[in-house]
Amino acid sequence: MKKSALLAILVLVLAVSTGVLGYLYSTKTVTAPEAVVSPSLAIGDYTDKWAASAHANSASEAFRHWDDSEDGTVPASCAQCHASTGFKDYVGLDGSEALVVDQPAKIGTVVDCSVCHNDYAESNPTVVFPSGLEVASDAGVASCWTCHQGTEGGINGSLDEKIGTTAPDDKGESLAFVNPHYLSVGAMYLGSEANGGYQYEGKTYAGRFEHAEGVQTCTQCHDPHTLHLADPGYAKCQTCHSEVTTYPDQRKVRRTKSDYDGDGDVAESTYDEINGLTEQLLTAMIAYSENIGGTPIGFSENYPYWFADNDGIQDEGEKSYADWTPRLMRAAFNYKFVTRSSGYIHNPTYSAQLLIDSIEDLAAGDSNITLASYVRP
Ligand code: HEC
Ligand code: HEC
Numbered sequence: 001m002k003k004s005a006l007l008a009i010l011v012l013v014l015a016v017s018t019g020v021l022g023y024l025y026s027t028k029t030v031t032a033p034e035a036v037v038s039p040s041l042a043i044g045d046y047t048d049k050w051a052a053s054a055h056a057n058s059a060s061e062a063f064r065h066w067d068d069s070e071d072g073t074v075p076a077s078c079a080q081c082h083a084s085t086g087f088k089d090y091v092g093l094d095g096s097e098a099l100v101v102d103q104p105a106k107i108g109t110v111v112d113c114s115v116c117h118n119d120y121a122e123s124n125p126t127v128v129f130p131s132g133l134e135v136a137s138d139a140g141v142a143s144c145w146t147c148h149q150g151t152e153g154g155i156n157g158s159l160d161e162k163i164g165t166t167a168p169d170d171k172g173e174s175l176a177f178v179n180p181h182y183l184s185v186g187a188m189y190l191g192s193e194a195n196g197g198y199q200y201e202g203k204t205y206a207g208r209f210e211h212a213e214g215v216q217t218c219t220q221c222h223d224p225h226t227l228h229l230a231d232p233g234y235a236k237c238q239t240c241h242s243e244v245t246t247y248p249d250q251r252k253v254r255r256t257k258s259d260y261d262g263d264g265d266v267a268e269s270t271y272d273e274i275n276g277l278t279e280q281l282l283t284a285m286i287a288y289s290e291n292i293g294g295t296p297i298g299f300s301e302n303y304p305y306w307f308a309d310n311d312g313i314q315d316e317g318e319k320s321y322a323d324w325t326p327r328l329m330r331a332a333f334n335y336k337f338v339t340r341s342s343g344y345i346h347n348p349t350y351s352a353q354l355l356i357d358s359i360e361d362l363a364a365g366d367s368n369i370t371l372a373s374y375v376r377p
């Protein structure tokens with residue numbers, strides 16, 4: 001019997017016995033043979049791990065956002081990643097056309113076993129990114145890439161489409177913040193191979209982050225069920241990085257020789273190099289918005305993220321930012337993309353390139369912005 005078929009049966013048996021059947025979705029009715037029930041102790045471990053993870057957290061905003069919708073569904077444009085049925089619709093496991101969600105999904109599902117344990121995932125297919133680029137998936141991680149890819153492309157995507165022919169420092173009716181969405185880690189990891197960031201014309205960009213053997217793919221680092229670092233966890237990192245013993249020690253690692261953020265400190269960690277750049281990018285965006293757009297911009301971690309600001313703090317009544325220019329939109333896109341994908345660990349080179357180019361692009365439109373001596377990798 002095929003491994004996936006066997007696992008599917010085991011998973012179903014377990015699902016019945018633990019009451020998670022409600023999450024499962026199948027187009028066929030599978031009658032589970034009694035024989036596989038007894039030795040399935042190990043499966044229970046997988047289920048426990050999964051049940052405590054973010055993927056199973058049915059109370060989280062990522063699965064509850066649509067609770068108040070009139071028809072009780074997750075719209076087709078969101079269901080690919082926010083409903084197990086929507087995911088299976090997207091990859092064609094429900095018999096429908098692949099790479100498109102045909103219909104809204106009922107609310108109430110999470111990222112369940114059946115999303116990752118199926119023929120689609122086992123076939124290591126090519127995954128299509130929002131930029132339109134296709135990449136053959138690393139073994140066993142096509143599902144990760146399909147959801148953790150963001151929803152908007154930069155250049156070659158919706159960002160450039162929205163900008164159209166508007167001159168770099170002009171404002172325009174159609175201009176608005178384009179959000180790359182959350183945890184676009186698959187796109188970050190692949191760099192220019194997926195083109196998830198806004199890549200400036202005339203520059204070259206790093207492809208996937210070639211880290212080291214054994215810590216290259218999503219599931220070589222993340223346990224696919226707990227989502228934390230996979231067994232043996234930080235002990236694995238220690239074989240090469242003695243400074244890493246527990247979370248968040250990975251933020252102490254420095255392998256790069258370059259002073260990306262140009263602050264003169266070549267001993268700080270890569271995390272701090274990237275953070276130094278994101279801070280400078282935000283400062284440059286604020287200066288640019290004041291000098292060129294006329295209205296200073298502010299950033300907050302919460303929706304709508306960018307607001308019209310007068311003191312650096314989001315006060316009640318401060319509205320969503322409206323005075324976008326193409327340069328500001330590109331910078332905002334890259335800022336969100338790097339900060340919400342843990343760029344420092346998933347692809348430090350690509351992150352540094354996007355951030356430096358964004359700052360330099362703003363400076364090209366506003367001569368008051370002073371550039372540090374960035375070292376672009
Ligand atoms: C390509 C996959 C994908 C698509 C399509 C997608 N999302 Fe998401 N979304 C994610 C991932 C991954 C997260 C997890 C982010 C987190 O918890 O920080 C997320 C998180 C969210 C959250 C929770 C944010 C929070 O603060 O916890 C909301 C709300 C959301 N998405 C709304 C939407 C809406 C609305 C749509 C459709 C217009 C949509 N998403 C389409 C992948 C996607
Ligand atoms: C986000 C994707 C994902 C989800 C959700 C998921 N798994 Fe897995 N699971 C994997 C991957 C990937 C592997 C292979 C791990 C490896 O190669 O180290 C795996 C391995 C397993 C294995 C070991 C057998 C094998 O084929 O390697 C079992 C058993 C298992 N999962 C059961 C479950 C059960 C039960 C659930 C739901 C309670 C579940 N999984 C949910 C991705 C997932």
Ligand code: HEC
Pocket residue numbers: 053054055056057060061062080081082083084087111115116141143144145146147148218219222223224227228
């Ligand atoms: C069907 C879409 C989907 C698939 C497939 C998927 N994820 Fe997720 N993932 C999400 C969503 C949505 C969230 C946010 C859940 C929440 O906020 O509770 C998330 C959260 C996470 C988190 C954050 C955990 C935390 O504690 O904050 C990690 C890490 C993660 N996923 C890794 C993976 C890996 C590795 C794979 C592949 C083995 C994978 N995901 C497959 C949609 C998906």
Ligand code: HEC
Pocket residue numbers: 141144145148183185186187189211215216217218219220221222248250251339340341342345346
């Ligand atoms: C080298 C090991 C490694 C690899 C490979 C890796 N990750 Fe991560 N990932 C981490 C670590 C460590 C963190 C925690 C970072 C932190 O909190 O500073 C993390 C964080 C995350 C988060 C949460 C981000 C956030 O900001 O909350 C998601 C989602 C995620 N990884 C998904 C993935 C996916 C999908 C892949 C494959 C494309 C992947 N990771 C590959 C080590 C790795």
Ligand code: HEC
Pocket residue numbers: 210211212213214215221229233234236237238239240241244250251253254255256270344345348
């Ligand atoms: C087999 C050796 C090896 C293992 C195991 C390993 N790393 Fe690395 N790590 C490296 C090398 C080599 C680099 C530099 C790669 C480069 O920049 O091209 C690096 C770079 C990094 C960086 C980025 C810093 C930079 O300057 O490039 C982080 C963060 C990191 N590792 C974290 C981890 C974590 C977390 C783990 C455990 C999950 C881990 N590493 C496991 C060898 C390893």
